[in-house]
Amino acid sequence: MEKDTEKQFKVFNSFAQQTNNFCWTLDKPESTMSLGSTLTKIFPDLGILLLKGPLGAGKTTLVKGIAKSLKIQEPITSPTFPLSQHYLLGSPPLIHLDLYRIEEKNAANEFFLQEEEESKAIGALMVVEWPERLSLPMPDAWRGKLEYSSENQSRFFQLLPPLDKDNKFSISSK
Numbered sequence: 001m002e003k004d005t006e007k008q009f010k011v012f013n014s015f016a017q018q019t020n021n022f023c024w025t026l027d028k029p030e031s032t033m034s035l036g037s038t039l040t041k042i043f044p045d046l047g048i049l050l051l052k053g054p055l056g057a058g059k060t061t062l063v064k065g066i067a068k069s070l071k072i073q074e075p076i077t078s079p080t081f082p083l084s085q086h087y088l089l090g091s092p093p094l095i096h097l098d099l100y101r102i103e104e105k106n107a108a109n110e111f112f113l114q115e116e117e118e119s120k121a122i123g124a125l126m127v128v129e130w131p132e133r134l135s136l137p138m139p140d141a142w143r144g145k146l147e148y149s150s151e152n153q154s155r156f157f158q159l160l161p162p163l164d165k166d167n168k169f170s171i172s173s174k
Contacts, residue, residue: 022159025149032058032146035157036065040125043159046142048116050131053146058155059129062146063096066127070094078129084115086124093124099133108133139163 026032040046049066051059064076070090079085079098087094097115102108112134119126128134131143143160 022161024157026058026155026157027153029058029061032061032155032157033065033068036062036067037069038065039159040066040069043142046125048119048138048141049125049127049144050138050141051127051129051144051146052131054148057146057148059146062144062157063094063127063129066125067094070125083111086118088122090124093122095119095124095126097126097128099128099130102133105133105135109136112136 024035026035039049051062053059060076060078067074067076067087067090070087070092072087072090072094074087074089076087076096077085079096080100083098083101085096087096095115095118097112099108099112102111112128113136116126118124131138131141140162142162145156145158145160147156149156
């Protein structure tokens with residue numbers, strides 16, 4: 001009989017070719033959304049996800065998938081201009097930050113810390129686009145990187161666990 005985790009990875013791989021540990025090739029926006037939806041199930045301890053990638057790489061599309069898995073019904077939009085979107089009706093709630101327009105590191109750090117405090121108070125998952133604007137140590141954050149493939153036909157996504165993890169992962173069987 002197959003283990004639950006083996007079943008999950010078969011499902012996970014059905015929409016995205018897993019190239020190696022925590023790296024996937026995504027061939028279309030639907031694959032990116034599906035990956036986002038699956039991440040919260042496979043890695044339920046995501047508290048903060050720092051999401052790097054160039055403009056148009058699919059960061060907000062990935063967040064749409066995450067929101068879907070959290071049962072958020074509201075439309076998910078990029079918080080480039082408002083800087084943050086709070087989706088409080090999710091299970092757990094979702095706080096989505098976009099630091100693209102904050103160029104000064106101290107301002108980005110201060111804004112992040114305020115949002116992080118609220119996120120922890122309500123038990124939310126926080127996803128941060130453009131985390132390179134921050135200069136804070138974040139050993140407990142997961143790191144995701146989206147980039148274009150060389151021929152621009154697909155995207156690559158790499159997920160790195162928190163720096164304070166001991167490389168022993170428990171994969172949920174939810």
